Amino acid sequence: xxxxxxxxxxxxxxxxxxxxxxxxxxxxxxxxxxxxxxxxxxxxxxxxxxxxxxxxxxxxxxxxxxxxxxxxxxxxxxxxxxxxxxxxxxxxxxxxxxxxxxxxxxxxxxxxxxxxxxxxxxxxxxxxxxxxxxxxxxxxxxxxxxxxxxxxxxxxxxxxxxxxxxxxxxxxxxxxxxxxxxxxxxxxxxxxxxxxxxxxxxxxxxxxxxxxxxxxxxxxxxxxxxxxxxxxxxxxxxxxxxxxxxxxxxxxxxxxxxxxxxxxxxxxxxxxxxxxxxxxxxxxxxxxxxxxxxxxxxxxxxxxxxxxxxxxxxxxxx
Amino acid sequence: xxxxxxxxxxxxxxxxxxxxxxxxxxxxxxxxxxxxxxxxxxxxxxxxxxxxxxxxxxxxxxxxxxxxxxxxxxxxxxxxxxxxxxxxxxxxxxxxxxxxxxxxxxxxxxxxxxxxxxxxxxxxxxxxxxxxxxxxxxxxxxxxxxxxxxxxxxxxxxxxxxxxxxxxxxxxxxxxxxxxxxxxxxxxxxxxxxxxxxxxxxxxxxxxxxxxxxxxxxxxxxxxxxxxxxxxxxxxxxxxxxxxxxxxxxxxxxxxxxxxxxxxxxxxxxxxxxxxxxxxxxxxxxxxxxxxxxxxxxxxxxxxxxxxxxxxxxxxxxxxxxxxxxxxxxxxxxxxxxxxxx
Numbered sequence: 001x002x003x004x005x006x007x008x009x010x011x012x013x014x015x016x017x018x019x020x021x022x023x024x025x026x027x028x029x030x031x032x033x034x035x036x037x038x039x040x041x042x043x044x045x046x047x048x049x050x051x052x053x054x055x056x057x058x059x060x061x062x063x064x065x066x067x068x069x070x071x072x073x074x075x076x077x078x079x080x081x082x083x084x085x086x087x088x089x090x091x092x093x094x095x096x097x098x099x100x101x102x103x104x105x106x107x108x109x110x111x112x113x114x115x116x117x118x119x120x121x122x123x124x125x126x127x128x129x130x131x132x133x134x135x136x137x138x139x140x141x142x143x144x145x146x147x148x149x150x151x152x153x154x155x156x157x158x159x160x161x162x163x164x165x166x167x168x169x170x171x172x173x174x175x176x177x178x179x180x181x182x183x184x185x186x187x188x189x190x191x192x193x194x195x196x197x198x199x200x201x202x203x204x205x206x207x208x209x210x211x212x213x214x215x216x217x218x219x220x221x222x223x224x225x226x227x228x229x230x231x232x233x234x235x236x237x238x239x240x241x242x243x244x245x246x247x248x249x250x251x252x253x254x255x256x257x258x259x260x261x262x263x264x265x266x267x268x269x270x271x272x273x274x275x276x277x278x279x280x281x282x283x284x285x286x287x288x289x290x291x292x293x294x295x296x297x298x299x300x301x302x303x304x305x306x307x308x309x310x311x312x313x314x315x316x317x318x
Numbered sequence: 319x320x321x322x323x324x325x326x327x328x329x330x331x332x333x334x335x336x337x338x339x340x341x342x343x344x345x346x347x348x349x350x351x352x353x354x355x356x357x358x359x360x361x362x363x364x365x366x367x368x369x370x371x372x373x374x375x376x377x378x379x380x381x382x383x384x385x386x387x388x389x390x391x392x393x394x395x396x397x398x399x400x401x402x403x404x405x406x407x408x409x410x411x412x413x414x415x416x417x418x419x420x421x422x423x424x425x426x427x428x429x430x431x432x433x434x435x436x437x438x439x440x441x442x443x444x445x446x447x448x449x450x451x452x453x454x455x456x457x458x459x460x461x462x463x464x465x466x467x468x469x470x471x472x473x474x475x476x477x478x479x480x481x482x483x484x485x486x487x488x489x490x491x492x493x494x495x496x497x498x499x500x501x502x503x504x505x506x507x508x509x510x511x512x513x514x515x516x517x518x519x520x521x522x523x524x525x526x527x528x529x530x531x532x533x534x535x536x537x538x539x540x541x542x543x544x545x546x547x548x549x550x551x552x553x554x555x556x557x558x559x560x561x562x563x564x565x566x567x568x569x570x571x572x573x574x575x576x577x578x579x580x581x582x583x584x585x586x587x588x589x590x591x592x593x594x595x596x597x598x599x600x601x602x603x604x605x606x607x608x609x610x611x612x613x614x615x616x617x618x619x620x621x622x623x624x625x626x627x628x629x630x631x632x633x634x635x636x637x638x639x640x641x642x643x644x645x646x647x648x649x650x651x652x653x654x655x656x657x658x659x660x
Binding site: 190192207208210 | 365371375477479572574623
């Protein structure tokens with residue numbers, strides 16, 4: 001039974017690959033699975049996935065994208081099973097909830113013959129995915145530090161607000177520290193602000209009480225940065241060339257950069273829209289004459305006033 | 319307060335020498351010790367700015383914990399307060415944003431938002447209370463359920479993202495968090511007012527005595543002609559009202575609400591209540607202690623931000639240790655100058 005299905009799927013994919021135009025009666029089905037949005041970044045991802053679905057299905061009438069979001073790793077595993085058994089997908093774009101529990105379910109999809117694209121969070125076993133699309137966490141730290149170096153001189157003081165203690169946070173932080181080392185810029189302290197506004201506000205309040213001389217803040221994340229700015233304004237210490245570097249690409253922050261905000265003059269991109277990139281590339285794997293398989297690591301672009309417009313999506317929730 | 323403590327101690331034999339009653343002074347001693355540690359780590363700890371920050375921050379948990387003192391004293395528990403705060407904050411923001419077109423961005427819109435918050439708080443508290451008393455479901459289960467409901471509602475309202483208050487309304491509303499009166503920020507005044515009302519209600523009214531009676535022994539309270547269901551429901555309504563007040567001073571701080579708003583506030587509020595000397599199984603409540611408990615909790619976080627001696631990853635350990643030590647101080651039978659009788 002499984003064998004026949006596998007053969008069937010392989011036959012379909014094979015036929016499509018060799019004779020794309022003949023596929024009108026048989027649609028290319030691509031499942032897109034990601035966690036249910038519970039924070040702004042993920043909500044942005046959801047929005048971009050929906051936009052990409054609309055755009056790609058219009059562009060290629062024979063492509064059917066099926067978006068599924070799941071509230072926890074177990075339901076995501078079941079969702080993957082359904083995508084194979086019910087929808088009989090030819091390709092899968094998956095942003096795993098957690099690496100460990102989803103590695104086997106994705107492997108099973110792979111065994112059905114489908115193309116696998118993994119987004120943002122890698123699986124715990126290498127070689128399963130055909131394509132890996134991700135933002136660049138170390139690069140985010142490095143780019144932030146490089147910008148700090150252009151604005152600050154030796155002996156200037158900065159404080160760092162970190163995210164939730166995770167690998168992502170460590171990669172960003174370590175790369176930042178490596179880049180800032182030897183520049184003569186003092187990192188006064190770093191504390192976890194858990195990627196949320198309230199913690200950003202409180203940690204920054206305490207930094208401000210503790211250190212009378214702070215020249216810049218690396219907030220790492222736009223939500224934290226919003227809390228940081230509220231604390232700076234409360235203490236009346238937002239002047240004198242003080243600036244905050246966030247990260248991600250929240251629309252309010254991008255808008256501020258476009259309007260020439262001096263307190264947050266730049267942002268470092270870690271875009272939720274990467275899911276759309278992954279969907280484009282996955283459709284490309286079926287449609288393009290160029291090879292797609294491999295690793296596609298997005299740059300951590302420094303968003304300044306000059307290029308901000310390209311990253312501004314006023315309708316997205318993020 | 320002293321009366322309550324005295325009555326609580328009647329069972330124990332009178333000591334000949336004066337003994338220090340750690341039940342009453344325990345939380346105060348713990349707070350004092352924390353402040354000394356904070357000062358030694360960094361003298362900037364006692365700067366006016368930091369103390370003001372500390373008090374203002376304590377206001378959220380403190381106000382909620384005053385409500386929780388009633389619920390717990392009457393033998394209940396409310397796990398939904400953090401989610402309730404997030405949901406109320408979300409609805410407040412939506413209502414105010416939608417009222418901008420018809421009512422403008424002035425004080426009336428803000429008052430409308432606050433009114434909605436109070437109504438929602440009372441309503442949500444009543445639901446918890448009615449399900450517990452009329453529905454005869456354990457408070458733990460009821461409020462675990464509503465906790466999940468309110469949390470997912472705010473996620474739904476925000477479409478998974480963040481709800482932000484209209485910029486001009488924020489300008490009108492902002493002073494409620496940031497402005498001061500006689501040197502103290504408004505949230506601290508609200509905290510003081512709620513604390514005084516709570517103290518009077520618990521210690522000087524029949525209602526307060528009913529709460530204690532129900533918490534000690536519900537069956538006896540019922541046979542003593544106390545309307546147990548009504549009193550218990552009212553404790554949840556008071557809790558809801560306190561959550562509404564906390565939300566009203568929370569929203570102007572950052573003008574936003576999201577799924578991460580108020581996460582774990584319920585546990586912090588319960589911890590504040592227990593650190594303060596209220597008994598988790600009910601029958602004995604202390605508002606004064608609750609206030610100290612809330613201050614202790616925020617002070618711990620504040621001190622941890624003031625030092626880099628302790629690894630960031632161990633913050634939770636320090637918080638846990640201090641909470642346990644604070645409760646140990648007031649629970650164990652510490653009597654100075656006297657060995658406990660076998």
